[in-house]
Amino acid sequence: MSIYVNSKKRTTGATLIIFGASGDLTSRKILPAVASLLDQDQLPNEFSVIGVARSPLGNDGFRNLVRESATNIESIQTFIDNFHYIQGDYAAISTYQSLVALLDSIERTRETGKSRLFYLATVPDLFSTITSLLGQSGLSRNDTSSFTRIIIEKPFGADAASARSLNSEMHRSFSEEQIYRIDHYLGKETVQNLLALRFSNAVFEPIWNRNYVNNVQITVAEHIGVGHRGGFYESAGALKDIVQNHMLQVLSLVLMEAPALMTAESIQNEKVKLLSAVEIPPIPDIVNRAVRGQYVAGVISSEEVKSYRQERGVSPTSQTETFVAMRLGVDNWRWAGIPIFIRTGKRMAKRETQVVMEFNRAPHLPFTGGSARQLGPNRLILRIQPEEEIKLIFGAKVPGQDYNIRSVAMDFSYADTFREVSWDAYERLLLDALLGDRTLFLRSDEVIKAWEIVDPIQHAFADPNFPLHHYAAGTYGPKESSRLLGASGHYWNNI
Ligand code: BG6
Numbered sequence: 001m002s003i004y005v006n007s008k009k010r011t012t013g014a015t016l017i018i019f020g021a022s023g024d025l026t027s028r029k030i031l032p033a034v035a036s037l038l039d040q041d042q043l044p045n046e047f048s049v050i051g052v053a054r055s056p057l058g059n060d061g062f063r064n065l066v067r068e069s070a071t072n073i074e075s076i077q078t079f080i081d082n083f084h085y086i087q088g089d090y091a092a093i094s095t096y097q098s099l100v101a102l103l104d105s106i107e108r109t110r111e112t113g114k115s116r117l118f119y120l121a122t123v124p125d126l127f128s129t130i131t132s133l134l135g136q137s138g139l140s141r142n143d144t145s146s147f148t149r150i151i152i153e154k155p156f157g158a159d160a161a162s163a164r165s166l167n168s169e170m171h172r173s174f175s176e177e178q179i180y181r182i183d184h185y186l187g188k189e190t191v192q193n194l195l196a197l198r199f200s201n202a203v204f205e206p207i208w209n210r211n212y213v214n215n216v217q218i219t220v221a222e223h224i225g226v227g228h229r230g231g232f233y234e235s236a237g238a239l240k241d242i243v244q245n246h247m248l249q250v251l252s253l254v255l256m257e258a259p260a261l262m263t264a265e266s267i268q269n270e271k272v273k274l275l276s277a278v279e280i281p282p283i284p285d286i287v288n289r290a291v292r293g294q295y296v297a298g299v300i301s302s303e304e305v306k307s308y309r310q311e312r313g314v315s316p317t318s319q320t321e322t323f324v325a326m327r328l329g330v331d332n333w334r335w336a337g338i339p340i341f342i343r344t345g346k347r348m349a350k351r352e353t354q355v356v357m358e359f360n361r362a363p364h365l366p367f368t369g370g371s372a373r374q375l376g377p378n379r380l381i382l383r384i385q386p387e388e389e390i391k392l393i394f395g396a397k398v399p400g401q402d403y404n405i406r407s408v409a410m411d412f413s414y415a416d417t418f419r420e421v422s423w424d425a426y427e428r429l430l431l432d433a434l435l436g437d438r439t440l441f442l443r444s445d446e447v448i449k450a451w452e453i454v455d456p457i458q459h460a461f462a463d464p465n466f467p468l469h470h471y472a473a474g475t476y477g478p479k480e481s482s483r484l485l486g487a488s489g490h491y492w493n494n495i
Helices: 024-039 058-069 073-077 093-110 124-136 160-173 189-199 230-255 264-277 283-288 425-435 444-461 480-486
Strands: 004-006 009-011 014-019 047-053 083-087 116-120 148-152 179-181 213-221 290-296 298-300 303-305 323-328 340-345 352-359 379-385 389-397 405-413 469-472
Touching: 014 024, 014 093, 014 425, 024 047, 024 058, 024 073, 024 425, 047 058, 047 093, 058 073, 058 083, 083 093, 093 124, 116 124, 124 148, 124 160, 148 425, 160 444, 179 444, 189 230, 189 379, 213 230, 230 264, 230 323, 230 340, 230 352, 230 444, 264 444, 283 444, 290 444, 290 480, 323 480, 340 480
Parallel strands: 014 047, 014 116, 047 083, 116 148, 148 179, 213 340, 290 469
Antiparallel strands: 004 009, 213 352, 290 323, 298 303, 323 340, 352 379, 379 389, 389 405
16 A cells, blocks of 8 residues: 655555535535645555535546646546545435445455545535434444544534534544544634744733733634525525634634643644633623624625525525624633624625734823824734735834834735745645644534634524625625624724
């Protein structure tokens, strides 16, 4: 059996089994990641992929999907016979019997070993059915000479109670160590760099607390709409689609204490501690802390785009939010009393994910020039995407006789500094799961904690009297989101 070597790490042959193989996520993210890893020679020769779905694709149809996902057709073409497809009902045991037979035959003829990585990329309603049938058909068993792991997509549950019951259902077939709950934000280099910035530098740590930080802002702005995912989005909304997972993950990495080691357990422990300290406001108070919005028609990059309610699969009277802004707090020694503002929205003016640490202003400005008084506060801006940058904003003297001070920026850009290719988040996470590294995946208690923060907000949003503000596509969200900050004298950092 050959061994794949990725700098220091190595994995052996394995089969990746994708449930939901004809779906959007498979063709947009998973297959391109597999194709790119193959192209970069990051996967062993004894690697196979089985797609499982209801559509009548057949091996040929599935292989065409793979070809369409690849940027380098040649590298895929030599490997294409190792992609297989099973058409079947996810709830029928016969589908799993066919899978057992196909796996046996692949593993016998190609000597891939018995290592199997299942990937649940279906709609969430099917997660527990599939895991339980994998268990019943003996496919969840782990033996000592190989591995059996399962990657499960978000959303993991729809609230804390359903996430808890999904956990217990999964634990009937798989142990916690076999389960890899994915949040693709953790696979992004710049998200991982939050830890490097905080914990490899002595200069930031002393000021990373309530004594120096005035407020923290996290923005995940998207310019895309819901596309053809309207049906799914109607039951999710921005709160469940982005806040519960991506935003709370970024928030915990930015605000947590230093882990003792860079191990999955150490990091997950710190994230859970931080999430446990997030202040959960009483439901009647949420209306004063949260703004929800929905986009109406507007213009993005000179193109007219339709309103959310006109999207396919969306009700013409939909009350689903496509924008959320909130003021949160963290009740611990480091952050007590410091506002943490978060916002996310679809169809915003631009795509930008950033974290802003805004520091207290200088206690006294000895300069007589008027411009010093208008000087903005020092800000450290961590830009996660699309440009991957870190910017420090500070005051500098404008050349000339007077002491005119202006805010200037010191920039670090990933692209300008590093020649190494940044991997796509899905490539990184897929490889980590094959290697058995759970550092960038979510532990069960972490997911529950995140739901416990979001549940009361969901509850408040379900009240028909909770305001839903409309905003034109191509803007920065409803003006109420600026008012939310304005109430305490703060304002959003421009994106
Ligand atoms: C997904 C959401 O998890 O993240 C999508 O379901 C969203 O609605 C996407 O568009 C954003 O990911 P990225 O990597 O483009 O910021």
